[in-house]
Amino acid sequence: MRDIAPLPLSDDDLQALDAHWRAANYLAAGQIHLLANPLPDGSLGPGHIKPRLLGHWGTTPGLNLVYTHLNRVIRARDLDALCIWGPGHGGPAVLANSWLEGTYSETYPDVSRDAEGMARLFRQFSFPGGVPSHVAPETPGSVHEGGELGYSLAHAYGAAFDNPELLVACVIGDGEAETGPLAASWHSNKFLDPVRDGAVLPILHLNGYKIANPAVLARIPEQELDELLRGYGHEPIHVTGECPTTVHRSMALAMDTALDRISLIQRTAREQDVTERPRWPVIVLRTPKGWTGPAEVGGLPVEGTWRSHQIPLPEIHDDPEQLRQLETWLRSYRPGELFDERGRPTAQVLACVPEGARRLGATPHANGGLLLRELPVPALEGHAVPVDKPGTTLHQPTRVLGGLLEEIMEATTGRRDFRVVGPDETASNRLQDLYRATGKAWQAEVLSTDEHLERHGRVMEILSEHTCQGWLEGYLLTGRHGLFSCYEAFVHIIDSMVNQHIKWLRVTRRLPWRRPIASLNYLLTSHVWRQDHNGFSHQDPGFVDHVLNKAPEVVRVYLPPDANTLLAVADHALRSRDYVNVIVAGKQPCFDWLSLDAARAHCARGAGIWDWAGTEDGSREPDVVLACAGDVPTQEVLAAASLLRTHLPELSVRVVNVVDLARLLPGEEHPHGMPDAEYDALFTRDKPVIFAYHGYPWLIHRLAYRRAGHRNLHVRGYKEIGTTTTPFDMVVGNDLDRYRLVMDVIDRVPGLAVRAASVRQLMEDVRLRHHGWIREHGTDLPEVAGWTWTG
C-alpha cells in the first residue's frame, strides 16, 4: 500500500469519478428496467420494459459511489483490496461496476463490454435463466451474498485475518446494522492484529430506510452515533450530502483520510512494535435512498424515502407518465457522454478503474480457491491411541484431536492459513493442546492472570457463534483453512448462516470459474448426552437434521464413536473441499474401540459390521442387528451386546456401527448413499434392527425409509427428555440404555419374548434399581460406572 497525501480532487478527477458513477447508475437502472434497447436513441416503448420488474434501486447509487471511489484509491495507492457488499440487494450496482471494469466480460464472455453485451447484462438481470437480483456467487469479486443480512462485517474480518497486505472495505447497510450478528461483529477489531492481519474499513451506509421503516442508526443524533462507533473502537469520518459534486469531494477526502490512518496504524505496529490497540477508522456515508432516481411519483416523494427501496415506478406498465419518467431518469445520466457509439465505456468513465487483478471484480481473494494451498495434515500415527483390545482403555476423543490440530497449527506457523474458532469453548471442548502452538487472538487489555492470550494468536474465541461463523466463512472463502468447535446445542444459533453458506457452495460448485475452497468443518461436542452441568437447555442434537435438509452435494455428517475414528474423520474433513462437514464427537473419556488401521478402514466404508462385537457365526443371517451411530449410543449398544452374549448366548447378534450418516440414504439421494444391496447386506432385509442413534430417532427413519428392511427398523434416540443429571440417567430417560436395548431385542426377535421373559425381567429390574439408586446417591449404578467391554 502506497501512502499519498490527501489532496483535494482535481476538477478532471472529479469529472471522471462522476462519469464512472453516472455510468454505473445508468447500467443499474437499465438492468432493473430494460428488456431491450439498452441505449435508446428514440423513445422508450412499453416493449422495452421487462414484464416483471424485480430488483432493488434504493441502495444501488450509494454502492456505485463506494465502488467508484474504491477504484480511485486502489489505483492511486496500488491497493490490494476486496470489498464486502453488505446490502446484498444491490446486485445491479456490483454487476454494473464489474461490467465497467471489464471483469464481468472476462468471466462471462457472452456479456461483452459493448452495446450487445450491455443488452445481455440488462436482460439477464432478475430474469428467468439469468442472474439473481442480489450480489451472489455468480457475481465476480464477491464472497458475500447479502440476502439474509447481518454477516458482512464478520466476513470482512475473516477475509482480513492473515492477509497483512489486504484492505477489506465493507459496506454495511443501515438495515443490516440493526441485526444481532452485525451488531456483535463490530467488536471484531479487538481480535484484528495490525501486524499479521490486513485492515478492515467499514463504510456504514445510512440511506435512512429499510423496506418500509426508517433505520435506527439513521435516526439517532450524529453525536450519539459517533459515541456508538467510538464505543466500538472506531474513529468515525462522515460523508453526508445529496449534491454529487460535494459528496464526491467529501468521499475522496474521507477515503484518503481513512487509508492514511490505516497505513499509519499498520506502520506503527509493524515497524515500531507499538502494541496499543488502535482506533480504526469507519466511514459514515449518509446519502439519500434511491439517490438520482425519480424524486416524486404520483405526487408522493420517492427519492430519499422507503418508496425507492425496490422499483420507484411500480405502475410503469400501465402508466405512460411513469414510462416517460423512466426515460427522463435514464437520460439524466447523459449516457451519450458515457458510452461510445458501440456502447463501450469512454476513457473518462474508465479513468478511475484499476488494472488487472487489482480490480475489485478480479481479486483472487474473492475466488479463494485460487490461493488455497494443501493443509499440512500430519500422519495420524503420531496421535492415534493404541488399541490392542476394544473397550478396555479410555480417551477423550476431542483431546486426542487437539494434538492433531496442534501439529497443524504448528506446521502453519509461517504460512498462517489455518485458524480454529469457537465461542469461548476451545479448552472446554478439550482442544487446549492448541495453545502449545499458538495463543488466542486478543488485542484488548491483558492482565497478569490471563493465560494463552496472544497478539498474533490463531485461536479465535468470542462468545458469539455468529461472529465465529462469519469469521470462519470469510477466512475460508478467501482461500484458507479452519475448524469451528462448538457446543452441539448452540450451533443452532447459526442455523441460518450455515444455510446461506451451503447455498453459496452449491451454486459455486456449478460455476467453472469458481475454484474449490476448503470445507467448513464443525466439531460439535459437549453434546446432548453429556450435559451434566447444564441440563435441558444445553441438549439439542438437531443440527444434523437441519443440515441434512440442504444440498446433498455439499453436506457431510460424521459421528465417530471413539478417538481414532475421530482422527480418521477429521483427517478427511480437513483435506476436503467445498463441503460442510459436521463432526459430532465426545469430549468426555470414552472407550477406545478401534485401532487406527481399523478406524481408517471403518471410516472409509462409513458404516460396517463390528464382527468382534457380535455373535453371528457367518453361517446364516443374524437374528437381530444392533446398530449404532454416535459415541454414547455405541457404548450402550456394545454393553447391550455384551448382556445378550451373557444372558442369551444362543442368539445370533450383529453389531453395525455407522460413522457417515449419509450412507444410510439411497445412492441417488446423496453421493455417499449406499446401494440397496449393500444396505441389505449390512442390515438384512427382514431381521429386526435396533438402532441406537445419537440424535432425534426419526432422522434415521427419514434416511432409511426406502429400504426393504425399513419396516423392521426400530430406532432409539433423544426424545427431548433431559435435565441436570448423570450420563446414564440421561440414556435411561430417553430409552437408549443398554437394558432397554436388550428389552427391545427380546420384544422384536420373533419367538424370543416367551423364551427370554426372565432376562427381560432382569433388565427391567436393573432399570428400576437405577431409578432408586440415582436419587439416593446422585451417581450411576456401580455396574454401569465400572463397566468395560469383555468381549
Next chain:
Amino acid sequence: MRDIAPLPLSDDDLQALDAHWRAANYLAAGQIHLLANPLPDGSLGPGHIKPRLLGHWGTTPGLNLVYTHLNRVIRARDLDALCIWGPGHGGPAVLANSWLEGTYSETYPDVSRDAEGMARLFRQFSFPGGVPSHVAPETPGSVHEGGELGYSLAHAYGAAFDNPELLVACVIGDGEAETGPLAASWHSNKFLDPVRDGAVLPILHLNGYKIANPAVLARIPEQELDELLRGYGHEPIHVTGECPTTVHRSMALAMDTALDRISLIQRTAREQDVTERPRWPVIVLRTPKGWTGPAEVGGLPVEGTWRSHQIPLPEIHDDPEQLRQLETWLRSYRPGELFDERGRPTAQVLACVPEGARRLGATPHANGGLLLRELPVPALEGHAVPVDKPGTTLHQPTRVLGGLLEEIMEATTGRRDFRVVGPDETASNRLQDLYRATGKAWQAEVLSTDEHLERHGRVMEILSEHTCQGWLEGYLLTGRHGLFSCYEAFVHIIDSMVNQHIKWLRVTRRLPWRRPIASLNYLLTSHVWRQDHNGFSHQDPGFVDHVLNKAPEVVRVYLPPDANTLLAVADHALRSRDYVNVIVAGKQPCFDWLSLDAARAHCARGAGIWDWAGTEDGSREPDVVLACAGDVPTQEVLAAASLLRTHLPELSVRVVNVVDLARLLPGEEHPHGMPDAEYDALFTRDKPVIFAYHGYPWLIHRLAYRRAGHRNLHVRGYKEIGTTTTPFDMVVGNDLDRYRLVMDVIDRVPGLAVRAASVRQLMEDVRLRHHGWIREHGTDLPEVAGWTWTG
C-alpha cells in the same frame, strides 16, 4: 413507584444488606457443595460433599448483590419489579434469594425456610431428580433461562411493554454481552414508550471473564465503554469494587440515582407530554468473578479469574486441603449471625426483603398466566371472503388476516395486551391494515415523509429477528398476546431461540403452579415458492422440520391453503395456550377454495377429503390419492386433478388436503396425530398417494413412515432448487408442478402407463414448452397464468 431522595445508607441498613448478601452467598455455596449438614457445627467431612459438583460459582455473588439491592429499593419505593437474570448459570443465587424471601418455600412447601428445608435446597441443586443448575422454569420469579445466553435484554423489554408501572431490572453478563442478539437488543430503547410502557434498567455485570477468556467489554477502557453505552442511548452509572462495604454504598446510590432518573423520565413524558427520547440509565457493576470465594487454590489465583467460573475447589474430593478451604469459605459468611438455631434467616437478614407479591420471586409478571386475559378475537364472519364456487376468486390470505388482526388490535386499544412483531416486514407481508388501528412503535427521530410511526404504537418492527423474538417471548411470558410475522426463510435466524422457548413451555406445562400463557404464534409468509424478487437465498421451508423435532405437546404446524382457512387457523392459534403455533401462508393472490364454514370444518379436522375436487364416486376406493399441504402445492394438485378429469376421466381420483401437519403422525407421537384407521380411510392402505408438500419432501415420510400405505407414498416438495424466477418456474424446477403430478399419477397407478402414454407425453410437452417460453418471455405460459379451477 414512590420517589425518595438518594440518601447515604445508614450503618444499620448497610449491615442488613450485607447480612442478606452474605446469607445468599452462603446458601449458594452450600447448594453447589453440600449434600448434607447444611449448617455444620463441627468439621465438614467428605461425606457432606456432593459426589458430583455441578454448578457455577463465578457469577453468583454478583447476582446476590443485585438481588439484595433490588430488595432494598423495592421495599423503599414500593416498586412493582421483575428481574431478568441473564447470567443463567447463576441458578444458585436466584434460588438462594427466593428461599430467603420465602417464595421458594411457598412454591415448594417441602423446601421449608428452616434447617430441614435448607438441607433439601442444598441437596436438590444439580442433583438427579432435583433442580437444574440454571435459573429455569422451576425457579420462582423467573421468565428467562440463561442457558443459551443473549436474550435477557430483549426479554426485559418485552416484559416492560404495556406495563407502565413495572420496573424490569435486567442483569447482563459480560459474556452474554458479546452475543449478537444481546448486542442488537440495546437499541430496544428506541421502541420503549415512556408513557405506556414500563422501564428497563440494564445492569451490565462486568466480572471480567467468561468460561476461559476475558470478556471484551471488561477489557476496553472505561471511557470507551461509556461511549458505547451512550451510543446505545443510555447514561452509565458505575459501581466498581471488591470491598463489600464500599460496593454496598456505591450500589445503593447507583440504584437510587437510576430509579430517580427513571421516575423523572416517566413523569416528564406522562405529565408534561415531553416526547424527546430520553437517555435511560444503565448500571455498570464491576466486581470480581467468584467474589468472596477462595482467593487462591493450589497456588493459583481463583477469585477474580476465570478459574472461579464453575467449581473453585475442583479437587475437593481428593484433597483434604481443599475441603478445609471450603469450610473456611463457608464460615467466612458467619452463618451463625445469619440463621437462627432452627436454620431460619434472622430478622436482620430479612430486613430488606419486600412483602407479598412485591417479592421478586412472587411477582405475578413472572407467572404471566396469572395476568392473562382472553384475547377478544372477533367473529370471523366479518373478515371471511365469500366463496360460492371453489377456485374462481383470488385473495391475498395474509391481507385478509390483516383485517382480523386490525380488529383485535382495535379491541385491545384500552387493554394494550396484544402486539405484532416483525423484522420490517409487516406491510411486505400484507398486514398493513393493522395501521388503521395502531402505528409502529418508534421513539427515535420522525421525518415528515414517514408513515405509520407512532409513539404509542403496538406494531413492532426492527430488522432483527432476534430482537423481535425476544420482545415477543418477554411479552407473552408476562401474560400478554402476540404474533410474529416473518419471511419464512429467515425465521431460521431464531431457530435456537424457539428451541429454548419450546423447552421452557415443555417444563412449565409440568409445573402445576405455572399458569398457561398465550401461545407464540408465527405467521411465516413470503415463502419459498414466491420469492420472485429474491431468489435462492430467500428460499427455505425448513423451520417446520426444526420445530417438529421438539416436544410434541408444545408444537403445532398449520399450512392453510387459502384465505378462509388461514382465518380459521389463526382464530384457533390466537386463542390457544402454551403452544408454539407455526402458520405458513401466502401473501400473494391465491384462489379461494373454501367458504368460511367449510374452512372451519376442514381446519377442525386438520386434514380431509375435498370431494368436490376429486372424481371418485364413493362405490370403491379411488385409483389414486392426490394429497397436498400448503397454498402453492394445493393449487398445483387441484390443477392436476383438473387435468386428470379432462384427460383421464375414467380415473377415480381423491384429493386430500392437510392443514394440520401433525395429523399425519401416529396418535402416540403427537396429540394431534390420527389413528391408523383414520389415516387409512383418508389415504387408503394400498393406493398410490402423490403428495405435493410445501417444504422438504422427506418430512412427510418422516411423519408417515409407520402407516400401512407408506410404501405407496410419493412426495414432491422443495429440493433446494431455486433462483430469481417466476412462481411456475419454481414448481417446475422442483417437480411439484401440475404436469409433473399428472405424470406421477400415470407412472404409479398400476396399468395406467401404457393406457395413458399419450397423456403423459402431452404433459411432458407442456413442461418442455414452458422451458422455452420462460427464457424467451420471462413470464409463465398463458395457460398457467390464466388458469382457474373449472371443477
